[in-house]
Amino acid sequence: xxxxxxxxxxxxxxxxxxxxxxxLIILNGYDHKMQSLFIIMTxxxxxxxxxxxxxxxxxxxxRVVFEYMLIVTLGTVLSFFxxxx
Amino acid sequence: MKDFLHHLFIPRESNNHRSKLLHYEVLLxxxxxxxxxxxxxAGVQREYPAVLGDATRISVAELxxxxxxxxxxxxxxxxxxxxxxxxxxxxxxxxMFAKDYWAHVSPDGTTPWVFIKDSGYExxxxxxxxxxxxxxxxxxxxxxxxxxxxxxxxxxxxxxxxGFAVETGSLTGSETVLVVQEFGSPYNQQAADAGxxxxxxxxxxxxxxxxxxxxxxxxxxxxxxxxxxxQAQVNxxxxxxxxxxxxxxxxxxxxxxxxNIGFFFLMLFIVVLLLDAIIVERRKIVRVFSHNVDHVxxxxxxxxxxxxxxxxxxx
Numbered sequence: 424x425x426x427x428x429x430x431x432x433x434x435x436x437x438x439x440x441x442x443x444x445x446x447l448i449i450l451n452g453y454d455h456k457m458q459s460l461f462i463i464m465t466x467x468x469x470x471x472x473x474x475x476x477x478x479x480x481x482x483x484x485x486r487v488v489f490e491y492m493l494i495v496t497l498g499t500v501l502s503f504f505x506x507x508x
Numbered sequence: 509m510k511d512f513l514h515h516l517f518i519p520r521e522s523n524n525h526r527s528k529l530l531h532y533e534v535l536l537x538x539x540x541x542x543x544x545x546x547x548x549x550a551g552v553q554r555e556y557p558a559v560l561g562d563a564t565r566i567s568v569a570e571l572x573x574x575x576x577x578x579x580x581x582x583x584x585x586x587x588x589x590x591x592x593x594x595x596x597x598x599x600x601x602x603x604m605f606a607k608d609y610w611a612h613v614s615p616d617g618t619t620p621w622v623f624i625k626d627s628g629y630e631x632x633x634x635x636x637x638x639x640x641x642x643x644x645x646x647x648x649x650x651x652x653x654x655x656x657x658x659x660x661x662x663x664x665x666x667x668x669x670x671g672f673a674v675e676t677g678s679l680t681g682s683e684t685v686l687v688v689q690e691f692g693s694p695y696n697q698q699a700a701d702a703g704x705x706x707x708x709x710x711x712x713x714x715x716x717x718x719x720x721x722x723x724x725x726x727x728x729x730x731x732x733x734x735x736x737x738x739q740a741q742v743n744x745x746x747x748x749x750x751x752x753x754x755x756x757x758x759x760x761x762x763x764x765x766x767x768n769i770g771f772f773f774l775m776l777f778i779v780v781l782l783l784d785a786i787i788v789e790r791r792k793i794v795r796v797f798s799h800n801v802d803h804v805x806x807x808x809x810x811x812x813x814x815x816x817x818x819x820x821x822x823x
Contacts, residue, residue, distance in 0.1 A: 441809035453651050453822040493535040494803050498810045500542045504770030505814030
């Protein structure tokens with residue numbers, strides 16, 4: 424909770440990125456090419472935005488980059504299971 | 509066992525106060541296992557479609573009934589199943605499998621109109637809807653209705669006839685069931701009548717075999733090339749054996765198993781990340797970095813998208 428309050432702007436923008444991604448995915452219902460593109464784009468935005476946040480807060484470290492890379496990869500692989508791309 | 513599960517999910521001294529599942533090496537292992545699983549499942553699906561494949565129950569009767577139901581709900585006349593258009597749809601589906609493409613126009617530039625004309629159907633208006641990867645005919649028609657361009661075809665007053673093909677085969681690397689829907693209104697009424705197929709026995713009430721309504725306006729967008737009025741050719745109406753329905757009942761439904769695996773891992777990681785964040789905060793464990801909340805948001809985005817996206821595709 425403390426973490427959310429401390430970085431409220433960061434989390435709000437993250438939620439906004441995901442909401443836009445979700446909206447674009449729904450908008451392109453039944454077009455898997457576009458949907459997979461928007462999933463990858465949203466994941467990339469999330470990755471870049473998070474690293475930017477950590478850079479601004481002087482927490483930029485190779486371990487941080489690696490962790491986000493793993494989470495983004497895991498999420499993308501799981502999306503392949505869900506959507507059958 | 510209990511100790512191992514605690515070690516895996518609960519932050520404590522043995523896992524350096526971070527759930528073992530969230531350690532980099534375990535995340536890497538999970539990713540590797542999931543990717544291997546995807547590759548293995550694709551291989552099994554290709555080699556043993558009876559064991560692992562997409563369960564499908566699509567019939568022309570259901571497609572026809574749903575299409576006409578949607579038209580009637582919108583105050584339009586039902587369409588008549590036309591053997592020539594169904595033949596064109598079958599040829600189109602086979603062409604897609606043979607040339608391995610998923611589009612209205614083939615890589616060599618063959619348009620849907622070529623298949624329709626080759627079938628002997630002289631059209632005034634023509635249109636095409638395509639679908640793949642759906643489980644039932646109702647899902648297919650609902651997907652078309654949800655797309656403005658496909659809906660426009662489905663609810664066009666310009667069409668009087670319709671043809672379907674439901675074909676199974678390998679497309680762009682995966683086994684799939686293709687549904688092709690060809691629309692038309694005849695340039696010459698007699699030619700169309702020759703291809704009409706009675707559906708009274710095999711289909712429920714909403715399908716009515718009626719003479720197509722008159723169309724007075726010439727097509728200007730769907731008929732790419734002008735053509736002369738051909739003499740009506742009276743052919744024996746072809747049967748729909750082999751294309752009337754597709755029923756795949758593999759031992760394991762590929763779609764369901766993959767979806768369940770995806771949802772299971774997403775839920776697992778969401779729960780573990782939240783648990784980790786709560787315990788760390790309660791125990792006042794100091795961490796240099798804390799990214800649990802944004803990871804949870806990301807996984808929830810994937811989860812929501814998965815719940816909203818259909819596995820089927822239309823063009």
